Amino acid sequence: MCTAATYKTKDFYFGRTLDYEFSYGDEITVTPRKFPFEFRHMGKRDSHYAIIGMAHVAGGYPLYYDAINEKGVGMAGLNFVGNAVYQAVEAGRDNVAQFEFIPWILGQCADLDEVRALLDRMNLVGTPFSEQLPSAQLHWIIADRNAAITVECMADGMHIHENPVGVLTNNPPFETQMFLLNNYQGLSPKQPENTFAEQLQLQSYSRGMGALGLPGDLSSASRFAKVAFTKMNSKSGDSEAESISQFFHILGSVDQQRGCCEVTDGKYEITLYTSCCNADKGIYYYTTYENHQITGVDMHHCDLDGSELFRYPLVQGEQIHWMN
Numbered sequence: 422m423c424t425a426a427t428y429k430t431k432d433f434y435f436g437r438t439l440d441y442e443f444s445y446g447d448e449i450t451v452t453p454r455k456f457p458f459e460f461r462h463m464g465k466r467d468s469h470y471a472i473i474g475m476a477h478v479a480g481g482y483p484l485y486y487d488a489i490n491e492k493g494v495g496m497a498g499l500n501f502v503g504n505a506v507y508q509a510v511e512a513g514r515d516n517v518a519q520f521e522f523i524p525w526i527l528g529q530c531a532d533l534d535e536v537r538a539l540l541d542r543m544n545l546v547g548t549p550f551s552e553q554l555p556s557a558q559l560h561w562i563i564a565d566r567n568a569a570i571t572v573e574c575m576a577d578g579m580h581i582h583e584n585p586v587g588v589l590t591n592n593p594p595f596e597t598q599m600f601l602l603n604n605y606q607g608l609s610p611k612q613p614e615n616t617f618a619e620q621l622q623l624q625s626y627s628r629g630m631g632a633l634g635l636p637g638d639l640s641s642a643s644r645f646a647k648v649a650f651t652k653m654n655s656k657s658g659d660s661e662a663e664s665i666s667q668f669f670h671i672l673g674s675v676d677q678q679r680g681c682c683e684v685t686d687g688k689y690e691i692t693l694y695t696s697c698c699n700a701d702k703g704i705y706y707y708t709t710y711e712n713h714q715i716t717g718v719d720m721h722h723c724d725l726d727g728s729e730l731f732r733y734p735l736v737q738g739e740q741i742h743w744m745n
């Protein structure tokens with residue numbers, strides 16, 4: 422399972438949890454403007470916007486999971502297993518392989534309007550990266566500081582949904598996730614009033630009872646509701662420290678602890694990493710399951726006019742600030 426979210430204070434923030442039972446070998450990867458992208462069906466692009474994100478680099482190619490570009494657009498791919506169906510290559514359209522989707526969009530679009538225009542003529546196709554790395558079944562959230570959309574390629578074609586919550590998890594499809602939020606409209610961060618029955622003297626015997634009924638399990642639909650409630654009621658100052666602290670708390674509401682989600686005998690899905698990008702400043706912050714200290718990589722500290730990837734292996738292991 423995975424969860425992605427947007428958040429706005431003074432700056433625009435975009436990030437995700439990546440929940441899985443193993444890592445593909447992830448690195449914070451900066452793709453500078455002149456890195457040559459060879460698209461399988463769209464030819465070579467020698468010049469594009471710079472991108473920073475989490476990627477598995479295979480044969481020198483950045484296979485991004487989530488990223489932002491230098492213009493402040495963010496994009497993340499999350500599992501959509503059993504529902505994702507990619508399209509066949511079609512003449513006259515922009516045929517983009519699933520693993521190229523993030524560089525295709527982030528390399529060219531400065532805002533969500535430009536994303537929408539590009540999606541209009543795009544065909545998301547299932548061409549695999551390699552035999553070892555076949556197509557991943559994903560759906561995507563794409564956002565800028567003003568709005569977010571969800572892109573789902575299914576048996577009946579590509580769907581582009583407005584995403585007013587700025588949140589994405591996994592199955593079921595996005596429209597159903599949004600519909601299920603109806604179930605929680607009575608929840609509130611305020612203490613409840615007794616509307617159950619006038620004849621009964623019911624009391625608020627604990628803080629937090631206004632949100633009683635908000636799910637706490639790790640299923641995708643439950644995480645959608647939990648993180649939507651948390652994000653939409655979030656309050657923080659708008660300094661960088663306050664904003665990223667709050668962002669990690671928002672995604673912390675759906676953190677997966679080892680042992681609670683068994684995927685096969687003795688194998689557990691955990692939150693391998695949590696990211697928080699400042700999309701305005703081009704900074705990628707992250708924590709990992711084993712390292713709660715926030716690590717940051719600033720794309721503007723790299724030569725963005727270069728042509729070679731900048732790769733930063735994840736800092737692992739708890740960093741303890743000893744006091745004595």
Ligand SMILES: C[C@H](CCC(=O)NCCS(=O)(=O)O)[C@H]1CC[C@H]2[C@@H]3[C@H](O)C[C@@H]4C[C@H](O)CC[C@]4(C)[C@H]3C[C@H](O)[C@]12C
Nearest residue numbers: 422423440477484485486499500520554555556557591
């Ligand atoms: C496993 C990851 C998704 C995690 C997730 O959503 N978990 C939920 C599990 S479940 O639904 O609840 O079962 C996805 C997100 C991005 C994916 C990677 C990116 O798409 C980049 C490449 C794409 C290649 O086609 C396959 C390898 C790969 C390197 C992908 C491996 C894997 O599928 C990743 C890492």
